[in-house]
Amino acid sequence: MSRTSADTAKLVSDRILDQVNGGAISVLGVATGSSPSAVYLELAAAESKLIRHLEVFALDEYVGLNHWNEASYHAVVEEQISKPLRLDPAKVHVPDGMAVDLDKAAGDYESQLNHAGGVDFQILGIGSNGHIAFNEPGSAFHSRTRAVDLSETTRKDNARFFKTLNDVPSQAITQGIGTVMDAATIVLIAIGEEKAKAVARALQGPINTDSPASALRNHPDVTFVLDRASGSALNRKQMPLASQKW
Numbered sequence: 001m002s003r004t005s006a007d008t009a010k011l012v013s014d015r016i017l018d019q020v021n022g023g024a025i026s027v028l029g030v031a032t033g034s035s036p037s038a039v040y041l042e043l044a045a046a047e048s049k050l051i052r053h054l055e056v057f058a059l060d061e062y063v064g065l066n067h068w069n070e071a072s073y074h075a076v077v078e079e080q081i082s083k084p085l086r087l088d089p090a091k092v093h094v095p096d097g098m099a100v101d102l103d104k105a106a107g108d109y110e111s112q113l114n115h116a117g118g119v120d121f122q123i124l125g126i127g128s129n130g131h132i133a134f135n136e137p138g139s140a141f142h143s144r145t146r147a148v149d150l151s152e153t154t155r156k157d158n159a160r161f162f163k164t165l166n167d168v169p170s171q172a173i174t175q176g177i178g179t180v181m182d183a184a185t186i187v188l189i190a191i192g193e194e195k196a197k198a199v200a201r202a203l204q205g206p207i208n209t210d211s212p213a214s215a216l217r218n219h220p221d222v223t224f225v226l227d228r229a230s231g232s233a234l235n236r237k238q239m240p241l242a243s244q245k246w
């Protein structure tokens with residue numbers, strides 16, 4: 001656990017840069033949302049030539065938002081990641097929420113991931129209800145990329161990126177929990193008190209589909225990077241020893 005959101009961003013970006021420079025990461029999985037955005041700023045500031053060669057996969061996209069809509073994850077990935085990191089647009093992938101056939105788009109996305117050889121390092125955020133990507137509570141741990149309905153909690157949480165709550169789409173296309181779990185290394189970043197309960201349930205509650213992020217405890221190489229506020233509901237006496245790793 002680190003003190004501030006700036007500390008968390010530095011911690012994660014240093015880890016990514018080390019691994020990219022050491023040749024351990026060629027495919028980076030990226031999350032949208034406010035928690036990881038400082039990581040992308042740090043990565044851009046590093047001006048690493050190797051970063052520019054990365055292949056990047058986003059976790060999810062809203063259904064029915066045009067790609068030029070600034071709230072779409074296509075637009076967010078372009079503004080916060082592709083442009084500042086000067087990535088090759090042909091190597092940046094975001095699920096197609098405008099597809100007429102969403103099942104086909106989901107299957108195609110899985111194929112693109114497989115073709116790239118899978119994600120080496122996945123950056124994740126967490127929803128206040130414990131969702132990862134857009135896998136809402138109840139999502140199967142073996143789920144793959146698919147179209148999903150968004151919960152009212154998630155729509156309300158994300159309304160800050162839209163003019164009104166009505167503008168928030170009610171569906172998304174998302175990597176499944178099983179897809180996310182295929183990444184070799186996963187780092188979940190949580191910032192702010194509104195994430196505290198979800199973080200405590202994920203790390204110290206039962207591992208079940210009520211808490212999608214709890215699935216991560218079955219992953220061999222996962223790290224939660226927390227600021228003080230998002231870690232405030234954890235029972236310190238139960239903290240796993242691995243929490244000292246970073």
Ligand code: GLP
Nearest residue numbers: 031033034035125126127133134
């Ligand atoms: C959205 C995204 C998630 C993200 C979550 C938290 O729902 N689909 O991938 O983890 O928001 O975002 P934030 O970091 O802005 O709280």
